[in-house]
Amino acid sequence: MTQPITEENLQKTVEQVVQSMKVTDIHTHLYAPVFGDILLWGFDELVTYHYLKAETMRWVDISYDQYWQMSKVEQADLIWQTLFVENTPYSEACRGVLTTLQRLGLDVKSRDVQTYREYFESKKLEDYVRQVFDLAGLKCAVMTNDPFNPQERTVWLDKIKQAKAEVDPRFRAALRLDVLLCSWEQSWDLLRQWGFDVTHDLNERTIEEVQRFLREWIRIMDPVYMAVSLPFDFQLPEESARAQLIESCILPVSRETNVPFALMVGVKRQLNPGLKDAGDGVGKMDISSIDYLCSQYPHNKFLVTLLARENQHELAVLARKFRNLLPFGCWWFLNNPSLIEEITSMRLELLGNSVILQHSDARVLDQLIYKWDHSRKIIAQILTRKYRDVMATGWVLTEAEIRRDVEKLMGGNLWSFLERKL
Numbered sequence: 001m002t003q004p005i006t007e008e009n010l011q012k013t014v015e016q017v018v019q020s021m022k023v024t025d026i027h028t029h030l031y032a033p034v035f036g037d038i039l040l041w042g043f044d045e046l047v048t049y050h051y052l053k054a055e056t057m058r059w060v061d062i063s064y065d066q067y068w069q070m071s072k073v074e075q076a077d078l079i080w081q082t083l084f085v086e087n088t089p090y091s092e093a094c095r096g097v098l099t100t101l102q103r104l105g106l107d108v109k110s111r112d113v114q115t116y117r118e119y120f121e122s123k124k125l126e127d128y129v130r131q132v133f134d135l136a137g138l139k140c141a142v143m144t145n146d147p148f149n150p151q152e153r154t155v156w157l158d159k160i161k162q163a164k165a166e167v168d169p170r171f172r173a174a175l176r177l178d179v180l181l182c183s184w185e186q187s188w189d190l191l192r193q194w195g196f197d198v199t200h201d202l203n204e205r206t207i208e209e210v211q212r213f214l215r216e217w218i219r220i221m222d223p224v225y226m227a228v229s230l231p232f233d234f235q236l237p238e239e240s241a242r243a244q245l246i247e248s249c250i251l252p253v254s255r256e257t258n259v260p261f262a263l264m265v266g267v268k269r270q271l272n273p274g275l276k277d278a279g280d281g282v283g284k285m286d287i288s289s290i291d292y293l294c295s296q297y298p299h300n301k302f303l304v305t306l307l308a309r310e311n312q313h314e315l316a317v318l319a320r321k322f323r324n325l326l327p328f329g330c331w332w333f334l335n336n337p338s339l340i341e342e343i344t345s346m347r348l349e350l351l352g353n354s355v356i357l358q359h360s361d362a363r364v365l366d367q368l369i370y371k372w373d374h375s376r377k378i379i380a381q382i383l384t385r386k387y388r389d390v391m392a393t394g395w396v397l398t399e400a401e402i403r404r405d406v407e408k409l410m411g412g413n414l415w416s417f418l419e420r421k422l
């Protein structure tokens, strides 16, 4: 581990370290098995991933309603026929399905969907979660947990809060607050129904009670962070319920509990409603809102990922200015090899080790396998280039130092960020 790295063993060493590093996947839509069938897995869920729905609807002439009236198996058969048989599956989401099948040991060249389905049907979920985490090299997956989702809420309140079921330690919670922050017209009444003394008017009592709601769910979930996905036109400061809820409720509780606030900004909601969960688009956001938060709240911790490619450079520059800003991942429409390469190179050049390079955003358990396989290969290539540049100056590097760097970049920086005293 301490022998110096040479030009001859550099690439192999970096590849081995990146491939074997157990990662903290800071953002996923996965759930621990205790949450039941909202944890998606298996062949038909893989193939009906909303990315693939969108790509399929570019080819077929059926209406959206006709698609949505199909069964999951019929939808998967249509997607497979359209994207995998009538076209070569080299889009990132298509290739991902094949990488997953390949890594699971299935015969990709057979294109035998029935065999694939039988393989997954033979799996017991508990064993399969272990198998996928091993193949993907995951230490921990951070979920997306919405207290306003009735099915999920029941599990937290009935099963977990009464300690009837521990949340699997491989899955950590993230308290997701889109409904609270972006649908206050509805969410205030739900809070009222749940016993919080709030009104639509964000008066002092309501602010106090929303803070109590946040503390209550932080106690129940023990979240790694509080998160919200925000539209591209998100602005702060702003005269709005959303702005007031963020500044008067989220940020004080975030600082008090040391639970960072994660902002995921840049969505154009439901550009095409017919596509449902595949209907969102992307827009460039005004990064001065992130600048405002980091500068006005220096003792708060912000995790930020932005959806527009055009925002990536300014996010990295902003992170150079504010140590309370930790950028993470190549989110959603950025999670493609060409953009991961561009963004990762830029981040290493501007931020060195002080960034979280990637998250999977996996919605289907099996996707962890391909999302991390694809990203690790790109990250290893870029890191090799960066280490080679450093070694060209005469700098002597050890494998232990490479391992130290990669651990930070692949999620370790999240845990040290939580420990920071800002």
Ligand code: HDL
Residues within 6 Å of the ligand: 029, 144, 229, 264, 277, 280, 331, 332, 361, 363
């Ligand atoms: O808001 C989010 O967390 C996004 O990741 C959306 O869930 C999006 O639909 C998605 O799955 N992106 O990968």
Ligand code: ZN
Residues within 6 Å of the ligand: 027, 028, 029, 361
């Ligand atoms: Zn997501």
